[in-house]
Amino acid sequence: MTQFEKHQYWTAIVNQQQDSGISIPQFCKQHDVNYATFHYWLKKLKQTDEEQIVHKVIMNDSLPLDSVVVVHLPNGLKVELPISLSLAQIQTWLKALQ
Structure with missing residues (x-):
């Protein structure tokens, strides 16, 4: 399973x-979901939602073709x-690096 999946x-x-309206422990027990794993993903998904920031990118047409764009990703890359x-x-590169 990919990270996206x-x-x-x-x-x-x-x-x-x-x-469901039931507590996390009850839900995990009823659905055979590992409690610690559920909390890991709950925290990870909240962080992802909070950390997503969209920045407008303005490209200057006069840049040399051998220039690079530097992207700093939230995971430190x-x-x-x-x-x-x-x-x-x-977009393909950014998806692959998530």
């Missing part, structure tokens, strides 16, 4: 628990991508 899966589980990449290529 895990994120989707646990988002659904957490939403299901919240919609720093990525340097060639400015010549298309938007689709940049």
